[in-house]
Amino acid sequence: MTDEEERIRQTREILRGHGGERGKLIPILQEIQARFGYLPREAIKEIAKFMRITEIEVLGVATFYNQFRLNPPGKHPVKVCLGTACHMKGGVNILEAWERRLGIKPGQTTPDRQVSLERVACVGCCAMAPVSVVDEEVQGRVSPTRVDGILLSFELEKEKGEENSK
Amino acid sequence: MTDKAKGRIWQAFEEIRGQALKRWEALKDGKRPHLLVGTATCGRAAGALDVVKTLHDELERHKVEAKLTQVGCMGYCYAEPLVIIEKPGYPPICYGYVTPGIASRLVQDFLLGDDPCLEFALGALEENELIPSIFDQPRFKYETRVLLKNCGYIDPEDIYQYIANGGYGGLAKALAMGREGVIEEVKRSGLRGRGGAGFPTGEKWQICRQAAGEPKYVICNADEGDPGAFMDRAILESEPQSVIEGMIIAGYAVGAAKGYIYVRMEYPLAVERARTALKQAQDLGLLGDDILGSDFSFHAEVMRGSGAFVCGEETAMIRSMEGRRGMPRHRPPYPATHGLWGKPTLINNVKTLASVPQIIHRGAPWFASLGTEQSRGTAVFALAGKVLNTGLVEVPMGTSLRQLIFEVGGGIPKGKRFKAVQIGGPSGGCLPESLLDTAIDFDSLTxxxxxxxxxxxxxxxxxxxxVDAARYFLEFTQRESCGKCTMCRLGTRQMLDVLEDITKGKGKIEDIDLLIELGQDVKKGALCGLGKTAPNPILTTIRYFRDEYEVHIKEGRCPAHYCKELTAYYIIPEKCERSCDACVGSCSVEAISTGKRGIKIIDQEKCVKCGTCLEACPPQYDAIIRLSPKSLVPPSKK
Incomplete structure (x- = not known):
């Protein structure tokens, strides 16, 4: 089975757990994204067929919301909080530090698919500002040097993984 | 309702309450120590889960018989991770800034030994003769905890702990009171919507109850999108049952059959805890069919938002729940009569619903006795930014901003001067020092x-x-504008362009009046709350800080040394210690180099103005300063 066929199979499996009523569209998209990390093209087609709406209708909803992404995320998703408290405490400097080190802009993934960068409005940890969410874990009081440290830990982990696979 | 039916409800409830009390007494039997660790999202960000693990391992290793409970947020976020230890023979003691190292000392020295490690303690949680109580601190003179009463003291994933502390008594009472009675009680309490607009809650319930159409829905608005606000997250993570109980009571009052808690997707822990709480309520018959043996049935589930700020607006939220793009529509008709799927829908904020159980349980006069004439009850704030005691605070309405920031919040860190307080997120305004004595209530702030x-x-x-603060908020609303109405889509864009020019020193003096004019037009013309309030941060900053705008425009200077395009970092050669390399090592872009005779020099081309070097320079030298305008930097002589 090709990757694409496998994704279609898994999408159908998810769809089987839902009714086809319109109110289920967003929960379905959320479940698909939770499974694949993004919304694959073929999944969108399947959803449209299942709900009897056009593909563009599904895409229209998916692209309206910040949560959904149409390309696969990196192995380590990084979300930089730019809420008010984080902004006041230099959140922009943190975002710039990530951008500089990774050489990508928010919404992009590094070419080696290791790290993807996103900006988020507020993760609600304002007392720990400035905050970055790395691998779904909230990191408080981040500084540009801390960014370097986190990236170094990714490197070390990667090296370790490579050694183990040897 | 017949007396017999009422009796059945009370009997069913008393049975559950009896079980809850038994469990609670077993937990607090006074024989074994009880450890509580705050593991809400803010605690986790500070490393609370590592502390839990250490405590668990240490207790096991030393074979200490003790109970370890994960609780929610106590509100002292600045001191996370927090641990409370209740050891027989001692008052309950709260410890702050706990690391795994401190955690293992607490087990070894306090639980095994008898040294309560007061050097790590914030204070005791009750008056005693041994150690100072945390409540002696000035903040507790002002704080009145109603909504946050149990937060951080009970296990959010154990419904029995909530019931043992008075939970679901409100629901049982409400079911016996009858629908009209409940609405009357909420009206008499004077409760106003805690989502921001302050609409009288009882009135909204009445409208929804009288509206024609079946089925009716209740939605709990937990799409807390305002950057800088985290009260709803904390409540859902710390005491989700109070929100659910409030929702069931609301559902009963308006005659709804189905409820949704709409939580933003950025709050995964809140979603998880709300789901667990719903399941537990259902298992005990407090939610579902024939609640507590009455003929009222109500089902509820969690809906996750998808990261669109505008969905906090009720009509946009409804669109999104219907599986469409979350765009608001014109009101009226209001959702109370035409809501989800066109049916009457009651939408209340988390804090509004969480207030309801206590209002019913303790009575409207009790709630009405708190706060001011027009704004009853308490206000919960998420205090953040440049203040010492960041975290959650709850004060009676009518408390002044000054008391809240300086007494409860402990004032400004590092001896800096207070400049402004921003209230109400991107819809609110920035208030200057001269308005610090303003009372916190719906009308005074407006x-x-x-x-x-x-x-x-x-x-x-x-x-x-x-100016940057205004730009920040506008950038946010501009980005989150759904694009439906022209005023919001284009108006905020135009205003943002003008503001960006000003922060870059490219502004014109007539821009200020242009911003005011545009702002007023957007306020008038926009369709929903997002657009109507988006100009508020700009209009208030111009009203109270016009001089800062003028200095940016006329002198190309940012008085706060914040706007990057107008500011430069500079090392004063006379102050630089020369053999110290702290700044060189701290710079993540290698913009600092060592020049003649060891003097450090910043390469202005490379510098990204992140401010790390300023913090790295040891305070005894204090050699790095910020200059604005940039032209103040003397030419370097390498």
Whole structure:
């Protein structure tokens, strides 16, 4: 089975757990994204067929919301909080530090698919500002040097993984 | 309702309550120590889960018989991770800034030995003769905890702990009171919507109850999108049952059959805990069919938002729940009559619903006795930014901003000067020092150009630029504008362009009046709350800090040294210690080099103005300064 066929199979499996009523569209998209990390093209087609709406209708909803992404995320998703408290405490400097080190802009993934960068409005940890969410874990009081440290830990982990696979 | 039916409800409830009390007494039997660790999202960000693990391992290793409970947020976020230890023979003691190292000492020295490690303690949680109580601190003179009463003291994933502390008594009472009775009680309490607008809750319930159409829905608005606000997250993570109980009571009062808790997707822990709580309520028959043996049935589930700020607006939220793009529509008709799937829908904020159980349980007069004439009850704020005691605070309505920031919040860190306080998120305003004595209530805040909002409060000091603050909020609303109406889509874009020019020193003096004019037009013309309030941060900063705008435009100078295009970092050669390399090592872009005779020099081309070197320079030298305008930097002589 090709990757694409496998994704279609898994999408159908998810769809089987839902009714086809319109109110289920967003929960379905959320479940698909939770499974694949993004919304694959073929999944969108399947959803449209299942709900009897056009593909563009599904895409229209998916692209309206910040949560959904149409390309696969990196192995380590990084979300930089730019809420008010984080902004006041230099959140922009943190975002710039990530951008500089990774050489990508928010919404992009590094070419080696290791790290993807996103900006988020507020993760609600304002007392720990400035905050970055790395691998779904909230990191408080981040500084540009801390960014370097986190990236170094990714490197070390990667090296370790490579050694183990040897 | 017949007396017999009422009796059945009470009997069913008393049975559950009896079980809950038994469990609670077993937990607090006074024989074994009981450890509580705050593991809400803010605690986790500070490493609370590592502390839990250490405590668990240490207790096991030393074979200490003790109970370890994960609780929610106590509100002292600045001191996370927090641990409370209740050891027989001692008052309950709260420890702050706990690391795994401290955690293992607490087990070894306090639980095994008898040294309560007071050097790590914030204080005791009750009056005693041994150690000072945390409640002796000035903040507790002002704080009145109603909604946050149990937060941080009970296990959010154990419904029995909530019931043992008075939970679901409100629901049982409400079911016996009858629908009209409940609405009357909520009206008499004077409760106003805590989502920001302050609409009288009882009135909204009445409208929804009288509206024609079946089925009716209740939605709990937990799409807390305002950056800088986290009260709703904390409540859902710490005491989700109070929100659910409030929702069931609301559902009963308006005659709804189905409820939804709409939580933003950025709050995964809140979603998880709300789901667990719903399941537990269902298992006990407090939610579902024939609640507590009455003929009222109500089902509820969690809906996750998808990261669109505008979905906090009720009509946009409904669109999104219907599986469409979350765009608001014109009101009226209001959702109370035409809501989800066109049916009457009651939408209340988390804090509004969480207030309801206590209002019913303790009676409307009790609630009405708190706060002011027009704004009853308490206000919960998320205090953040440049203030010492960041975290959650709850004060009676009518408390002044000054008391909240300086007494409860402990004032501004590092001896800096207070500049402004931002209330109400992107819809609110920035208030200056001269307005610090303004009372916190719905009407006083609106009068000065801010608004109660959902409860975010961000304090700014002399290092924050007001023009940039306005730009920040507008950038946010501009980005989140759904694009439906022209005023919001294009108006905010135009205003943002003008503001960006000003922060870059490219502004014109007539821009200020242009911003005011545009702002007023957007306020008038926009369709929904997002657009109507988007100009507030700009209008208030111009009203109270016009001089800062003028200095940016006329002198190309940012008085707060914040706007990057107008500011430069500079090392004063006379002050530089020369053999110290702290700044060189701290710079993540290698912009600092060592020049002649060891003097450090910043390469202005490379510098990204992140401010790390400023913090790295040891205070005894204090050699790095910020200059604005940039032309003040003397030419370097390498």
């Amino acid at each position: 009068d000065v150009g801010a608004m109660m909002g959902s409860g975010g409060m961000v304090v700014m000091d002399e290092d924050n630029c007001m």
